[in-house]
Amino acid sequence: MQHEKFSPKAFLFDLNGTMINDMDYHNHAWHDILTNTLGADISFAEVKKEMYGKNQELLDRVFGKNHFSNAHAEEISMQKELSYQQAYGPHLSLISGLDKFLAKASSHQIKMAIGSAAIPFNIDFVLDGLQIRNYFEAIVSAADVIISKPDPETFLKGAEILGIEPKDCLVFEDAPKGVEAALNAGMKCVVLTTMHTADEFNYPNIIAFISDYNDDSLKQLF
Missing domain, CATH: 3.40.50.1000 (HAD superfamily/HAD-like)
Structure with a gap:
């Protein structure tokens, strides 16, 4: 101090x-969706560096602006959050x-x-x-x-x-x-x-x- x-x-x-x-649960949820669902070539460590700001902003940084429609980005965001909550919920x-x-x-x-x-x-x-x-x-x-x-x-x-x-x-x-x-x-x-x-x-x-x-x-x- x-x-x-x-x-x-x-x-x-x-x-x-x-x-x-x-944050480790967020990292795992994002890495799984970005790589296994969306096909991004990004490491676990690289995902950690991108985990700031809004979910839409993260997707823009990884894939480029306007790669996903607003509706699709919101769908991805909710999928990620549901995955995160399911994993982290018992440890809340x-x-x-x-x-x-x-x-x-x-x-x-x-x-x-x-x-x-x-x-x-x-x-x-x-x-x-x-x-x-x-x-x-x-x-x-x-x-x-x-x-x-x-x-x-x-x-x-x-x-x-x-x-x-x-x-x-x-x-x-x-x-x-x-x-x-x-x-x-x-x-x-x-x-x-x-x-x-x-x-x-x-x-x-x-x-x-x-x-x-x-x-x-x-x-x-x-």
């Missing part, structure tokens, strides 16, 4: 890899310590929002499956923005709904593009090292790297 005191008024959470440790759980962290933030009247490139279908799967929807006053999904991360729209929209200035928001992220989105929004960031190592990040807005929410550095936020 940086030495200067920072007392945020709002926490904005990415979802996948940040609140739940599920919050990253260690997050349940207590959310409760503590709520008791300190810190406003909270979800800012994710996931579709509502997946966000509902997590929030309702873990019964934590009550903590969040705003949910910004892929359906709510024109351009996803690293564009700042996701986090700026979340801050706007909460009524909190960006400078007073703290973002929790696990991906470099997400941290870049927070930087572009003028927000500080805590990074979860669930999918990437600390040396993969080089952004001035990072105030801490944590493996889970039991990290003592988070106590300074309250």
Whole structure:
């Protein structure tokens, strides 16, 4: 944690890899569909690098823009999400310590929002499956923005709904593009090292790297 005191008024959470440790399941689901169903010549490691932003944006990066009709892209997206949910569902759980962290933030009247490139279908799967929807006053999904991360729209929209200035928001992220989105929004960031190592990040807005929410550095936020 940086030495200067920072007392945020709002926490904005990415979802996948940040609140739940599920990115490997997404990677497997995407790799299976991209290679076995759609015939792409792409490795598991290469798929991992492309897993940011909206599902349509990922398909555009792999196959080129307009390769699929909107209807076909949505069909592929839903097929992938159903595969992911079936595999990850039995393991659905919050990253260690997050349940207590959310409760503590709520008791300190810190406003909270979800800012994710996931579709509502997946966000509902997590929030309702873990019964934590009550903590969040705003949910910004892929359906709510024109351009996803690293564009700042996701986090700026979340801050706007909460009524909190960006400078007073703290973002929790696990991906470099997400941290870049927070930087572009003028927000500080805590990074979860669930999918990437600390040396993969080089952004001035990072105030801490944590493996889970039991990290003592988070106590300074309250």
